[in-house]
Amino acid sequence: MAVVLLSGCAPTDVKYEIDPENAGWWDKLLVLPLSGLLDGFKNILGNFGLSILVVTFLVxxxxxxxxxxxxxxxxxxxQIQPQMVKIREKYKNNPQKMQEETMKLFQKEGVNPMAGCLPMLVQLxxxxxxxxxxxxxxxxxxSEFLWLELGKADPYFILPILAAVTTYIQLIATGSADNPQMKVMLWVMPVMIFVLxxxxxxxxxxxxxxSNIFTILQYLIFFRKKKDKLAEGAAR
Incomplete structure (x- = not known):
């Protein structure tokens, strides 16, 4: 999602390259090293399609x-959503009390609502x-990879369809469909990704x-196992 938002603000028809000698700190610190990695793995693997795969994995x-x-x-x-719903229903006519009780709940459960935002900001x-x-x-x-000219859009719509489908699967796998506030995004995001x-x-x-595939695999391998263990512990 972060990449989509950032990409939407950037041009898609860039035709110049970065001059290492006149590059700013941002390009020298991040962009040029990543570009060098892409070139390096291309020389090892023979094409940029596989190079993007490896560097995506490293990122x-x-x-x-x-x-x-x-x-x-x-x-x-x-986990605390049911309790938050009860607080909202109980104090719907008293926003100040609702906020106080919500903060007490966060403190009691040791939950920081901003903790999920900070890692995303660091990733951007x-x-x-x-x-x-x-x-x-x-x-x-x-360069070319399979049927693709990497500098041009896929003329057969295969990649856009794959991007939309894997985005949908990612949202399902990571539990976004279980969150009522995210259900709209379950359909909006894949369509947006297809268009982009x-x-x-x-x-x-x-x-x-x-990136979508790696996110899905990460969740299934690491997060899902952790969630299952928590569920087993709660059942006991």
Missing amino acids: RLAVFPLTWKQQKSAEAMK PILFAFYQAIMYNPHIRT AYQFPAALSLYWVY
Whole structure:
């Protein structure tokens, strides 16, 4: 979701590359190293399609501790949702009392509602830098992978469809469908992703598909097991 918001603010027809000698601190610190990784793995693996796969994995691995913290916060908020609903119903005519009781609940359960936002904010620069590393790399723009010209949108709509489907699966896998406030996004996000992927160069759509798949696997391997253990403990 973060990448979509950032990508929507950036141009999709970038035709220049970053000059290392005149680059700013942002490009030197993040964008150029990531671009160099993409070039390096391309030389090893033979194409940028696989290079984007490997670097996407490395980026997701780097931000995994933040993702873990964010998911734990989301699970904690989900656990206390029934109590929050009762508080809202009980004090619906007294907003101040409602806020006081809600804060007491957070303190009692050791939940910080902002804990889920901070990791996302920290991830944004890394993900945006990777987006720029793909956009500004002239080698990627002129490369091919499978049926794709990585510098142009997928003419057969296969990647946009994959991006939309994996986004939907990701929202289901991470439990967004269980949150009433997120149910609208369950349908809006895949459509939005399809529209963006239809317009973006294939390299970016490919990154989005890879990233979705890694997110789904992370949740199924790590978060789902943790959730099942918590459920077993509660049942005992």
